Amino acid sequence: MHYVYEETNSLDDRCYTTFGLTPEILMEHAGLALAHAVKKKLTCKKSALFVCGMGNNGADGIVAARLLHGAYNVSLYLPFKIKSELAKLQLERAKKVGVIVVDELIDADIYVDALFGAGLNRPLDDLTCKLLETLNAKQGYKIACDIPSGILSDLTLSSVIFQANETVTMGALKLALLNDNVKDAIGDIKVANLGISRNQYETPSSLFLLHKSDLRLPFRIKKNANKGTFGHVAIVQGSKEGAARLAGMGAFHFGAGLVTLIGEKPKKLPIYLMNSETLPKNANVIVAGMGLEMPFDEVALKTLLLSNTLPLVIDASLSQHPLLCEIIASQKPLVLTPHPKEFSSILELTCKEKVSVEAIQANRFAYAKRFSLAFPHVVLVLKGANTIIAHNGELFINTYGTPALAKGGSGDVMSGMIGALIAQGYTPKDAAISGSLAHALVSRKFTCNNFALTPIDICKGLKWL
Numbered sequence: 001m002h003y004v005y006e007e008t009n010s011l012d013d014r015c016y017t018t019f020g021l022t023p024e025i026l027m028e029h030a031g032l033a034l035a036h037a038v039k040k041k042l043t044c045k046k047s048a049l050f051v052c053g054m055g056n057n058g059a060d061g062i063v064a065a066r067l068l069h070g071a072y073n074v075s076l077y078l079p080f081k082i083k084s085e086l087a088k089l090q091l092e093r094a095k096k097v098g099v100i101v102v103d104e105l106i107d108a109d110i111y112v113d114a115l116f117g118a119g120l121n122r123p124l125d126d127l128t129c130k131l132l133e134t135l136n137a138k139q140g141y142k143i144a145c146d147i148p149s150g151i152l153s154d155l156t157l158s159s160v161i162f163q164a165n166e167t168v169t170m171g172a173l174k175l176a177l178l179n180d181n182v183k184d185a186i187g188d189i190k191v192a193n194l195g196i197s198r199n200q201y202e203t204p205s206s207l208f209l210l211h212k213s214d215l216r217l218p219f220r221i222k223k224n225a226n227k228g229t230f231g232h233v234a235i236v237q238g239s240k241e242g243a244a245r246l247a248g249m250g251a252f253h254f255g256a257g258l259v260t261l262i263g264e265k266p267k268k269l270p271i272y273l274m275n276s277e278t279l280p281k282n283a284n285v286i287v288a289g290m291g292l293e294m295p296f297d298e299v300a301l302k303t304l305l306l307s308n309t310l311p312l313v314i315d316a317s318l319s320q321h322p323l324l325c326e327i328i329a330s331q332k333p334l335v336l337t338p339h340p341k342e343f344s345s346i347l348e349l350t351c352k353e354k355v356s357v358e359a360i361q362a363n364r365f366a367y368a369k370r371f372s373l374a375f376p377h378v379v380l381v382l383k384g385a386n387t388i389i390a391h392n393g394e395l396f397i398n399t400y401g402t403p404a405l406a407k408g409g410s411g412d413v414m415s416g417m418i419g420a421l422i423a424q425g426y427t428p429k430d431a432a433i434s435g436s437l438a439h440a441l442v443s444r445k446f447t448c449n450n451f452a453l454t455p456i457d458i459c460k461g462l463k464w465l
């Protein structure tokens, strides 16, 4: 995993004070990384236009244009009066080496957005939005310098944002690039070295971007084993039986030795899933909430969930029910797996805070972090285009999810998978991280199209991870 930062100004400052670097050294490296990304897409017949703003983001673009000029056909477009002293200096240098400055948004093969970066502190005005719309409508490969223009430093968005194929971000990963609402605008992210290795530039952070290598699959190391060695997942069946069945399949395919659905005997059940009216004595974890329609027998469910010490995975409608407050108050190990609407209900139930789904989606990180600090024993898996796993103030961001997963039943499978890992001895936090990663990475294995994947395909795909 890699650290992620809400802002990197303090990391830049540390480079000056601790390592004796200068803003110019950092900028030259930022420009070099940007030039390198542009060069990969250029040939001698192709052209690049650098659209540069009035601050140091623009200055990075000017440096890159200077570095490429001579060998390649590059030009600068500067729609605003330059304000930053460094940008003025860079423009002077670029002009001295002969970089052409054009006075309109000319056509090119590659467009570089160096209009605004970390310094965008208020929404863009109409004129700038129009400029970005024109830029977005152009054919050609689009590269954003540091952050696509239009994403504000507080993570809110202007009405238009630059739509990049690729973002070269300076020094370290920024949280602004990882919110769900910018997933379609950032393209591939590359992190530029600013004259010092990334691990020297970075300081510890409580925010992490998950990588494939963070996935810990439940490989069976012990040879002298039986089904009991790998745990028993109990899944509470609701009136919509299919949901618990999918959770059960997810659990079984992800290594649980035994899986039992608790409730009335369902009409159809895969032969490897068991059924019981009561909690099996050897259960290691209880998964509940999926397919549970209101009203349900609250007393019976409360007894089932709270009259033992088993960890819980709670999903769907149960996360919108007052019983959740008692579950949290019980201090049992707990993983919650809400989508944003369910998380809005959780915040209202537990923090007495009415937050709309839109407000949550505008800054998922802030709400997830606040909740995880308020209930440090709970692991929150806030589902979304980029799923967030929050625990005691730490956020782990999983960006591997694909639209193929946006279907009824996907979430049920994931809850079962997390339950399976807990049954096999993972901590709730590690189970949530690896369960969420495996669920997302499976969806990437289906390469023929991204519309036909079913929850059952997710379960089957776990065989090939």
Ligand SMILES: NC(=O)C1=CN([C@@H]2O[C@H](COP(=O)(O)OP(=O)(O)OC[C@H]3O[C@@H](n4cnc5c(N)ncnc54)[C@H](OP(=O)(O)O)[C@@H]3O)[C@@H](O)[C@H]2O)[C@H](O)CC1
Pocket (backbone or CB within 6 Å): 012, 013, 023, 026, 027, 030, 053, 054, 055, 056, 057, 058, 060, 083, 084, 115, 116, 117, 118, 119, 120, 121, 122, 123, 124, 125, 145, 146, 147, 170, 194
């Ligand atoms: N150590 C460093 O500083 C490094 C920075 N790098 C690059 O620099 C940018 C950040 O540069 P900065 O100058 O702080 O910010 P921007 O270039 O993004 O823009 C700031 C200017 O934009 C004006 N502004 C802000 N919001 C708006 C708006 N809505 N409409 C119009 N103008 C706006 C702002 O004006 P003020 O009135 O607020 O003063 C500034 O003039 C960073 O992203 C990197 O690309 C290097 O990479 C390395 C080191």
Ligand SMILES: [K+]
Pocket (backbone or CB within 6 Å): 057, 113, 114, 115, 116, 117, 144, 145, 146, 147, 148, 149
């Ligand atoms: K930019």
